[in-house]
Amino acid sequence: SQTIHQWPATLVQPVGSPLSLECTVEGTSNPNLYWYRQAAGRGLQLLFYSVGIGQISSEVPQNLSASRPQDRQxxxxxxxLLLSDSGFYLCAWSVDREYEQYFGPGTRLTVT
Amino acid sequence: TQLLEQSPQFLSIQEGENLTVYCNSSSVFSSLQWYRQEPGEGPVLLVTVVTGGEVKKLKRLTFQFGDARKDSSLHITAAQPGDTGLYLCAGADYNNNDMRFGAGTRLTVKP
Known part of the structure; x- marks a missing residue:
């Protein structure tokens, strides 16, 4: 079966510091991968998605970037970091873009 | 980009009551998913519907896909406190396969 991992689970960082959140998927090959941000327990804002190694599409201009160095990473x-980067970050994977997405446990980021 | 509208945004009911939440759009979807999310966790997939008029049941939850594949509803019978959470719908656009999420309905079931 497939599993998706995210770490860290929580993170408190000062303004101006760097950020690195990691997501890995097990049990599948060549997944589509997604990063979302969720504010205040509401809807999901798609930040980036990737259909393959080194292929990144950005949905919104922002202070963040994404990379896919390996097939499942x-x-x-x-x-x-900016104060406005605070939020709940979710990674997800799917077989293809039109199929169901499966989410990781999320990372709660607080920028102080 | 199609807009998925969910209603109501918030719903607070007593244990044992029935409820229906809605997901509407002006666009046609090739498929539509419903997820439930609990605080501090990632959304969990409940169901996928793909055929216009399709009805799926998951215990006390009934999901319906509109005939024109532009809308969906989720009906919960005899709600329990364990049903509390954020219910999100997501649809794959028929034309470009982009998957988009609604803003969600936050359900609270009081014991």
Missing amino acids: FILSSKK
Whole structure:
């Protein structure tokens, strides 16, 4: 069966510090991978998605970037965090873009 | 980009009551999913519907996909406190396969 991992689970970082969140998927090959941000327990904002190694599409201009160095690894980064980057970050995978997405446990980021 | 509208945004009911939440759009979907999310956790897939008019049941939950594949509803019978959570719908656009999420309905079931 497939599993998806995210770490860390929680993170408190000062403004201006760098960020690196990691997501890995097990039990599947060549998944589509996604990064979402969720504010205040509401809807999901798609940040990035990837259909393959090194292939990243950005949905919104922002202070964040994403990379996919390996088939089942997806990384969300920032060089300098802003207060507005605080939120709940979710990684997800799917077989293809039109299919169901399966989510990781999320990372709660607080920028102080 | 199609907009998925969920209603109501918030719903607070007593244990044992029935409820229905809705997911509507002006766009046609090739498939539609419902997820439930508990605080501090990732959304969990409940069901996928793909055929217009399709009805799926999951214990006390009944999911219906509209005939035109533009809308869906989730009906919960005899709600329990364990049903509390954020219910999200997501649809794959028929034309470009983009998957989009609604803003969710936050359900609270009081014992």
